[in-house]
Amino acid sequence: MTFSWNREASRDAIRGLIPLTPPVPLFGLVFGLAVAESDVVGPVAGWASSFLIFGGASQLAGVVVLDAGSSVVVAIGTILVINARHLMYSAALRSRFRDTPRWFRVLGPYTLVDQLFAITEPRPDDDPLDYKLSHYLTGGLYWVLWWVVAVAVGVVVGLTLGDVIPESWSLEFSVPLLFLGLLVNAVRDRPGLLAASVSAVVAVLAIDLQPPGVGLLVAAVAGLAAGSALGAVGGDDAGTNDDAGTGTGDGSGPGGGVDEPAAEEC
Amino acid sequence: MRAWIVFLVAGLGTYLLRASFILAGTAVTLPTWIERALRYVGPAVFAAIVAPPVLGDGGIAAAPDRVPEIVAVLAASLVAWRTGRVIWVLVVGMVALWVLRALGL
Numbered sequence: 576m577t578f579s580w581n582r583e584a585s586r587d588a589i590r591g592l593i594p595l596t597p598p599v600p601l602f603g604l605v606f607g608l609a610v611a612e613s614d615v616v617g618p619v620a621g622w623a624s625s626f627l628i629f630g631g632a633s634q635l636a637g638v639v640v641l642d643a644g645s646s647v648v649v650a651i652g653t654i655l656v657i658n659a660r661h662l663m664y665s666a667a668l669r670s671r672f673r674d675t676p677r678w679f680r681v682l683g684p685y686t687l688v689d690q691l692f693a694i695t696e697p698r699p700d701d702d703p704l705d706y707k708l709s710h711y712l713t714g715g716l717y718w719v720l721w722w723v724v725a726v727a728v729g730v731v732v733g734l735t736l737g738d739v740i741p742e743s744w745s746l747e748f749s750v751p752l753l754f755l756g757l758l759v760n761a762v763r764d765r766p767g768l769l770a771a772s773v774s775a776v777v778a779v780l781a782i783d784l785q786p787p788g789v790g791l792l793v794a795a796v797a798g799l800a801a802g803s804a805l806g807a808v809g810g811d812d813a814g815t816n817d818d819a820g821t822g823t824g825d826g827s828g829p830g831g832g833v834d835e836p837a838a839e840e841c
Numbered sequence: 842m843r844a845w846i847v848f849l850v851a852g853l854g855t856y857l858l859r860a861s862f863i864l865a866g867t868a869v870t871l872p873t874w875i876e877r878a879l880r881y882v883g884p885a886v887f888a889a890i891v892a893p894p895v896l897g898d899g900g901i902a903a904a905p906d907r908v909p910e911i912v913a914v915l916a917a918s919l920v921a922w923r924t925g926r927v928i929w930v931l932v933v934g935m936v937a938l939w940v941l942r943a944l945g946l
Contacts, residue, residue: 594926594927594928595927597928597931598931615843615844616844617844620844620845620848621844623845623848624844624848624852627848627849627851627852628848628851628852628855629852629855630855633851633855634848637847637848637851638844641843641844641847647843647846647847647850650843650847650851651847651850651851651854654847654851654854654855655851655854655855655858658851658854658855658858658859659858660886661855661858661859662858662859662861662862663879663882663886664859664882664886665858665859665860665861665862665863666861666862666871666875666879666882667879667880667882667883668862668863669862669863669865669866669869669871670876672863672866673866673867674866674867675866680860680863680864680866681860681864683863684856684859684860684861684863684864685856685859685860687859687863689886689887689890692883693883693887696882696883697883744939745935745938745939745942746935747894748894748910748913748934748935748938749931749934749935750890750894751890751891751892751894751895751914752914752917752930752931752934752935753927753930753931754887754890754891755887755891755914755917755918755921755930755934756917756921756926756927756928756930756931757883757887757927758883758884758887758888758891758921759918759921759922759925759930760921760925760927761883761884761887762883762884766880766881767880767881767883767884768884770881770884770885770888771884771885771887771888772888773885774884774885774886774888774889774892775888775889775891775892776892777889778888778889778890778892778893779892779893779896779900779901780900780901782893782896782898782900783900790889790893791886791889791890794885794888794889794892795882795885795886795889796885797885798881798884798885798886798888798889799878799879799881799882799885800878802878802880802881802884802885803874803877803878803880803881806877806880806881807874807877
Protein backbone atom coordinates (compact mmCIF):
# COMPACT_ATOMS: atom_id res chain seq x y z
CA MET A 576 0.00 0.00 0.00
CA THR A 577 1.38 3.37 -0.95
CA PHE A 578 0.55 6.83 0.21
CA SER A 579 1.53 10.21 -1.10
CA TRP A 580 3.36 12.53 1.21
CA ASN A 581 1.30 15.38 2.61
CA ARG A 582 3.54 18.40 3.11
CA GLU A 583 0.95 20.33 5.04
CA ALA A 584 0.78 17.49 7.55
CA SER A 585 4.56 17.44 7.92
CA ARG A 586 4.56 21.16 8.51
CA ASP A 587 1.82 20.86 11.12
CA ALA A 588 3.78 18.17 12.96
CA ILE A 589 6.99 20.18 13.02
CA ARG A 590 5.13 23.33 14.06
CA GLY A 591 3.52 21.41 16.88
CA LEU A 592 6.80 19.94 18.10
CA ILE A 593 9.13 22.95 17.86
CA PRO A 594 7.74 24.63 20.99
CA LEU A 595 8.19 21.33 22.86
CA THR A 596 11.83 21.01 21.84
CA PRO A 597 13.77 23.39 24.16
CA PRO A 598 13.97 20.94 27.08
CA VAL A 599 15.42 18.22 24.83
CA PRO A 600 19.06 19.41 24.75
CA LEU A 601 18.84 20.04 28.47
CA PHE A 602 17.59 16.55 29.18
CA GLY A 603 20.28 15.21 26.86
CA LEU A 604 22.89 16.92 29.05
CA VAL A 605 21.35 15.58 32.27
CA PHE A 606 21.21 12.05 30.90
CA GLY A 607 24.67 12.33 29.35
CA LEU A 608 26.14 13.39 32.69
CA ALA A 609 24.52 10.41 34.41
CA VAL A 610 26.08 8.10 31.81
CA ALA A 611 29.47 9.79 32.06
CA GLU A 612 29.49 9.34 35.83
CA SER A 613 28.24 5.75 35.72
CA ASP A 614 30.48 2.82 36.57
CA VAL A 615 28.12 0.30 35.02
CA VAL A 616 26.83 1.98 31.86
CA GLY A 617 29.47 2.79 29.25
CA PRO A 618 29.19 5.80 26.98
CA VAL A 619 28.24 3.81 23.88
CA ALA A 620 25.62 1.73 25.67
CA GLY A 621 24.25 4.88 27.29
CA TRP A 622 23.97 6.60 23.94
CA ALA A 623 22.48 3.50 22.32
CA SER A 624 19.68 3.52 24.89
CA SER A 625 18.42 6.68 23.21
CA PHE A 626 17.28 4.68 20.19
CA LEU A 627 16.90 1.25 21.80
CA ILE A 628 14.46 2.57 24.42
CA PHE A 629 13.73 6.10 23.19
CA GLY A 630 12.28 7.40 26.45
CA GLY A 631 14.34 9.89 28.44
CA ALA A 632 12.92 9.49 31.94
CA SER A 633 13.06 5.70 31.75
CA GLN A 634 16.62 5.72 30.38
CA LEU A 635 17.74 7.93 33.27
CA ALA A 636 16.04 5.70 35.82
CA GLY A 637 17.67 2.67 34.19
CA VAL A 638 21.15 4.17 34.59
CA VAL A 639 20.42 5.21 38.18
CA VAL A 640 19.25 1.76 39.29
CA LEU A 641 22.09 0.00 37.48
CA ASP A 642 24.54 2.28 39.27
CA ALA A 643 22.85 1.47 42.55
CA GLY A 644 23.71 -2.18 41.92
CA SER A 645 20.27 -3.42 40.94
CA SER A 646 19.92 -6.70 39.09
CA VAL A 647 19.23 -6.81 35.37
CA VAL A 648 15.64 -7.85 36.05
CA VAL A 649 14.98 -4.96 38.44
CA ALA A 650 16.48 -2.47 35.98
CA ILE A 651 14.33 -3.77 33.12
CA GLY A 652 11.26 -3.71 35.36
CA THR A 653 11.95 -0.12 36.42
CA ILE A 654 12.19 1.04 32.82
CA LEU A 655 9.04 -0.79 31.77
CA VAL A 656 6.98 0.54 34.68
CA ILE A 657 7.97 4.11 33.80
CA ASN A 658 7.06 3.50 30.17
CA ALA A 659 3.81 1.69 30.93
CA ARG A 660 1.89 4.93 30.33
CA HIS A 661 2.65 4.41 26.64
CA LEU A 662 0.25 1.48 26.71
CA MET A 663 -2.49 4.03 27.42
CA TYR A 664 -1.28 6.21 24.55
CA SER A 665 -1.43 3.20 22.26
CA ALA A 666 -4.99 2.44 23.32
CA ALA A 667 -6.05 6.06 22.94
CA LEU A 668 -4.65 6.28 19.40
CA ARG A 669 -6.01 2.91 18.27
CA SER A 670 -9.12 4.38 16.70
CA ARG A 671 -7.12 7.00 14.78
CA PHE A 672 -4.78 4.42 13.30
CA ARG A 673 -7.08 1.41 12.96
CA ASP A 674 -7.39 1.77 9.18
CA THR A 675 -3.74 2.51 8.47
CA PRO A 676 -1.52 0.02 6.62
CA ARG A 677 0.14 -2.69 8.65
CA TRP A 678 3.69 -1.47 7.99
CA PHE A 679 2.72 1.81 9.64
CA ARG A 680 1.14 0.10 12.64
CA VAL A 681 4.36 -1.89 13.08
CA LEU A 682 6.76 1.02 12.56
CA GLY A 683 4.87 3.99 13.97
CA PRO A 684 4.56 2.93 17.63
CA TYR A 685 8.35 2.93 18.00
CA THR A 686 8.24 6.72 18.25
CA LEU A 687 5.15 7.01 20.45
CA VAL A 688 6.61 9.32 23.10
CA ASP A 689 4.70 11.84 25.21
CA GLN A 690 5.24 14.76 22.86
CA LEU A 691 4.18 12.85 19.77
CA PHE A 692 1.06 11.65 21.57
CA ALA A 693 0.36 15.24 22.63
CA ILE A 694 0.33 16.53 19.03
CA THR A 695 -1.39 13.47 17.56
CA GLU A 696 -4.24 12.76 19.96
CA PRO A 697 -6.14 16.05 19.45
CA ARG A 698 -6.30 15.47 15.67
CA PRO A 699 -9.67 14.34 14.33
CA ASP A 700 -9.99 10.63 13.59
CA ASP A 701 -11.30 11.38 10.12
CA ASP A 702 -8.10 13.02 8.88
CA PRO A 703 -7.24 11.61 5.43
CA LEU A 704 -4.87 8.65 5.51
CA ASP A 705 -2.08 10.61 3.81
CA TYR A 706 -2.37 13.30 6.44
CA LYS A 707 -2.32 10.83 9.34
CA LEU A 708 0.78 9.03 8.16
CA SER A 709 2.72 12.11 7.03
CA HIS A 710 1.93 13.95 10.24
CA TYR A 711 2.89 11.11 12.56
CA LEU A 712 5.98 9.91 10.67
CA THR A 713 7.39 13.42 10.32
CA GLY A 714 6.87 14.07 14.01
CA GLY A 715 8.42 10.75 14.99
CA LEU A 716 11.47 11.24 12.78
CA TYR A 717 11.95 14.79 14.05
CA TRP A 718 11.84 13.64 17.66
CA VAL A 719 14.10 10.60 17.21
CA LEU A 720 16.76 12.72 15.51
CA TRP A 721 16.66 15.37 18.24
CA TRP A 722 16.90 12.86 21.03
CA VAL A 723 19.64 10.68 19.53
CA VAL A 724 21.79 13.75 18.80
CA ALA A 725 21.01 15.38 22.16
CA VAL A 726 22.10 12.28 24.06
CA ALA A 727 25.28 11.95 21.97
CA VAL A 728 26.15 15.57 22.75
CA GLY A 729 25.16 15.08 26.38
CA VAL A 730 27.42 12.05 26.81
CA VAL A 731 30.38 13.80 25.16
CA VAL A 732 29.88 16.95 27.24
CA GLY A 733 29.48 14.84 30.38
CA LEU A 734 32.73 13.00 29.68
CA THR A 735 34.76 16.07 28.78
CA LEU A 736 33.33 19.01 30.70
CA GLY A 737 31.34 17.30 33.44
CA ASP A 738 28.44 19.15 35.03
CA VAL A 739 27.95 22.27 32.90
CA ILE A 740 24.54 23.31 34.21
CA PRO A 741 24.62 25.25 37.48
CA GLU A 742 22.17 23.69 39.92
CA SER A 743 20.93 27.12 40.96
CA TRP A 744 19.32 27.56 37.53
CA SER A 745 16.90 24.75 38.38
CA LEU A 746 16.53 23.91 34.71
CA GLU A 747 15.03 20.55 35.66
CA PHE A 748 11.92 22.58 36.46
CA SER A 749 11.36 22.91 32.71
CA VAL A 750 10.16 19.30 32.61
CA PRO A 751 6.99 19.82 34.70
CA LEU A 752 6.48 23.13 32.88
CA LEU A 753 6.62 21.41 29.51
CA PHE A 754 4.07 18.85 30.62
CA LEU A 755 1.93 21.64 32.04
CA GLY A 756 1.77 23.09 28.55
CA LEU A 757 0.83 19.68 27.13
CA LEU A 758 -1.73 19.25 29.89
CA VAL A 759 -3.56 22.50 29.28
CA ASN A 760 -3.81 21.71 25.58
CA ALA A 761 -5.08 18.21 26.35
CA VAL A 762 -7.92 19.36 28.64
CA ARG A 763 -10.89 19.93 26.36
CA ASP A 764 -13.89 19.75 28.66
CA ARG A 765 -14.98 19.51 32.28
CA PRO A 766 -14.45 15.74 32.58
CA GLY A 767 -10.92 16.29 31.26
CA LEU A 768 -10.33 18.95 33.88
CA LEU A 769 -11.59 16.64 36.61
CA ALA A 770 -9.40 13.80 35.29
CA ALA A 771 -6.36 16.09 35.48
CA SER A 772 -7.19 17.38 38.96
CA VAL A 773 -7.78 13.97 40.48
CA SER A 774 -4.68 12.58 38.82
CA ALA A 775 -2.51 15.45 40.10
CA VAL A 776 -3.70 15.02 43.69
CA VAL A 777 -3.27 11.25 43.65
CA ALA A 778 0.19 11.58 42.07
CA VAL A 779 1.31 13.82 44.92
CA LEU A 780 -0.20 11.56 47.58
CA ALA A 781 1.39 8.50 45.94
CA ILE A 782 4.84 10.07 45.72
CA ASP A 783 6.46 7.47 47.97
CA LEU A 784 5.08 4.44 46.13
CA GLN A 785 7.81 2.14 44.86
CA PRO A 786 9.13 1.43 42.33
CA PRO A 787 9.25 4.85 40.66
CA GLY A 788 6.53 5.19 38.05
CA VAL A 789 3.88 3.19 39.90
CA GLY A 790 2.48 6.36 41.49
CA LEU A 791 2.02 7.86 38.04
CA LEU A 792 0.06 4.83 36.84
CA VAL A 793 -2.16 4.78 39.93
CA ALA A 794 -2.79 8.51 39.56
CA ALA A 795 -3.55 8.26 35.85
CA VAL A 796 -6.02 5.41 36.35
CA ALA A 797 -7.76 7.38 39.13
CA GLY A 798 -7.94 10.38 36.79
CA LEU A 799 -9.37 8.28 33.96
CA ALA A 800 -12.01 6.86 36.29
CA ALA A 801 -13.00 10.30 37.57
CA GLY A 802 -13.11 11.82 34.09
CA SER A 803 -15.20 9.07 32.58
CA ALA A 804 -17.54 9.04 35.59
CA LEU A 805 -18.28 12.73 35.11
CA GLY A 806 -18.50 12.26 31.35
CA ALA A 807 -21.04 9.47 31.85
CA VAL A 808 -23.36 11.51 34.10
CA GLY A 809 -23.50 14.30 31.54
CA GLY A 810 -20.77 16.65 32.65
CA ASP A 811 -19.59 16.67 29.09
CA ASP A 812 -19.78 20.13 27.57
CA ALA A 813 -21.03 18.62 24.36
CA GLY A 814 -24.44 18.43 26.03
CA THR A 815 -25.75 15.60 23.93
CA ASN A 816 -28.63 13.57 25.28
CA ASP A 817 -27.57 10.37 23.66
CA ASP A 818 -24.82 8.21 25.00
CA ALA A 819 -21.70 9.67 23.42
CA GLY A 820 -19.62 6.62 24.16
CA THR A 821 -19.37 5.38 20.63
CA GLY A 822 -15.64 5.67 20.72
CA THR A 823 -15.47 8.17 17.92
CA GLY A 824 -13.30 10.49 19.98
CA ASP A 825 -13.51 13.33 17.51
CA GLY A 826 -11.16 15.41 19.59
CA SER A 827 -13.03 18.66 19.14
CA GLY A 828 -12.79 21.07 22.01
CA PRO A 829 -15.75 22.68 23.74
CA GLY A 830 -15.23 25.71 21.56
CA GLY A 831 -14.52 23.66 18.50
CA GLY A 832 -17.90 24.48 17.02
CA VAL A 833 -18.22 21.06 15.48
CA ASP A 834 -21.87 20.13 15.16
CA GLU A 835 -22.45 16.49 15.69
CA PRO A 836 -24.22 15.21 12.63
CA ALA A 837 -27.25 13.07 13.36
CA ALA A 838 -25.96 10.61 10.81
CA GLU A 839 -23.21 9.71 13.25
CA GLU A 840 -25.67 7.72 15.34
CA CYS A 841 -25.50 4.23 14.12
CA MET B 842 27.37 -5.94 29.19
CA ARG B 843 24.66 -5.79 31.83
CA ALA B 844 23.68 -2.37 30.54
CA TRP B 845 23.35 -3.64 26.96
CA ILE B 846 21.09 -6.51 28.05
CA VAL B 847 18.93 -4.12 30.06
CA PHE B 848 18.59 -1.59 27.24
CA LEU B 849 17.87 -4.24 24.59
CA VAL B 850 15.21 -6.07 26.57
CA ALA B 851 13.65 -2.90 28.01
CA GLY B 852 13.72 -1.36 24.55
CA LEU B 853 11.82 -4.30 23.11
CA GLY B 854 9.37 -4.19 26.01
CA THR B 855 8.84 -0.46 25.58
CA TYR B 856 8.16 -0.97 21.89
CA LEU B 857 5.60 -3.66 22.70
CA LEU B 858 3.85 -1.33 25.17
CA ARG B 859 3.64 1.36 22.50
CA ALA B 860 2.66 -1.02 19.70
CA SER B 861 0.08 -3.08 21.61
CA PHE B 862 -3.25 -1.50 20.70
CA ILE B 863 -2.16 0.32 17.56
CA LEU B 864 -0.78 -2.89 16.09
CA ALA B 865 -3.87 -4.85 17.13
CA GLY B 866 -6.02 -2.29 15.32
CA THR B 867 -9.41 -3.67 14.38
CA ALA B 868 -8.57 -7.10 15.76
CA VAL B 869 -9.55 -5.92 19.24
CA THR B 870 -12.78 -4.40 20.43
CA LEU B 871 -12.69 -2.49 23.67
CA PRO B 872 -15.68 -2.16 25.99
CA THR B 873 -17.49 1.16 25.72
CA TRP B 874 -16.47 2.25 29.20
CA ILE B 875 -12.80 1.86 28.34
CA GLU B 876 -13.23 3.71 25.04
CA ARG B 877 -14.86 6.53 26.99
CA ALA B 878 -12.06 6.61 29.58
CA LEU B 879 -9.43 6.79 26.83
CA ARG B 880 -10.65 10.28 25.97
CA TYR B 881 -8.95 11.45 29.15
CA VAL B 882 -5.57 9.74 28.80
CA GLY B 883 -3.84 13.04 27.96
CA PRO B 884 -5.16 15.03 30.94
CA ALA B 885 -4.72 12.13 33.38
CA VAL B 886 -1.17 11.14 32.41
CA PHE B 887 0.20 14.65 31.89
CA ALA B 888 -1.19 15.87 35.24
CA ALA B 889 0.46 12.94 37.01
CA ILE B 890 3.80 13.98 35.47
CA VAL B 891 3.41 17.69 36.30
CA ALA B 892 2.33 17.59 39.94
CA PRO B 893 4.97 15.59 41.86
CA PRO B 894 8.10 17.56 40.86
CA VAL B 895 6.42 20.83 41.86
CA LEU B 896 6.27 19.75 45.49
CA GLY B 897 9.41 17.62 45.32
CA ASP B 898 10.18 14.45 47.22
CA GLY B 899 8.60 15.76 50.40
CA GLY B 900 5.08 15.65 48.96
CA ILE B 901 2.35 17.81 50.46
CA ALA B 902 4.24 18.24 53.75
CA ALA B 903 6.98 20.06 51.83
CA ALA B 904 4.60 22.64 50.36
CA PRO B 905 5.67 25.52 52.68
CA ASP B 906 9.25 25.17 51.41
CA ARG B 907 8.19 25.15 47.77
CA VAL B 908 6.46 28.54 47.47
CA PRO B 909 8.53 29.65 44.43
CA GLU B 910 7.80 26.42 42.55
CA ILE B 911 4.09 26.51 43.39
CA VAL B 912 3.66 30.17 42.46
CA ALA B 913 5.70 29.69 39.28
CA VAL B 914 3.49 26.79 38.23
CA LEU B 915 0.34 28.80 38.96
CA ALA B 916 1.65 31.70 36.87
CA ALA B 917 2.63 29.32 34.08
CA SER B 918 -0.81 27.65 34.30
CA LEU B 919 -2.46 31.01 33.73
CA VAL B 920 -0.27 31.60 30.69
CA ALA B 921 -0.92 28.09 29.43
CA TRP B 922 -4.66 28.51 29.84
CA ARG B 923 -4.78 31.95 28.19
CA THR B 924 -2.39 31.30 25.30
CA GLY B 925 -2.06 27.52 24.92
CA ARG B 926 1.52 28.21 23.86
CA VAL B 927 3.99 25.83 25.47
CA ILE B 928 6.98 28.05 24.78
CA TRP B 929 5.49 30.85 26.89
CA VAL B 930 4.66 28.40 29.62
CA LEU B 931 8.34 27.48 29.78
CA VAL B 932 9.54 31.08 29.71
CA VAL B 933 7.08 32.45 32.26
CA GLY B 934 7.48 29.47 34.58
CA MET B 935 11.28 29.60 34.62
CA VAL B 936 11.49 33.39 34.95
CA ALA B 937 8.90 33.38 37.74
CA LEU B 938 10.88 30.71 39.57
CA TRP B 939 14.15 32.65 39.29
CA VAL B 940 12.57 35.95 40.36
CA LEU B 941 10.81 34.40 43.35
CA ARG B 942 14.01 32.65 44.41
CA ALA B 943 15.95 35.92 44.05
CA LEU B 944 13.37 37.60 46.27
CA GLY B 945 14.21 35.03 48.90
CA LEU B 946 10.83 33.31 49.00
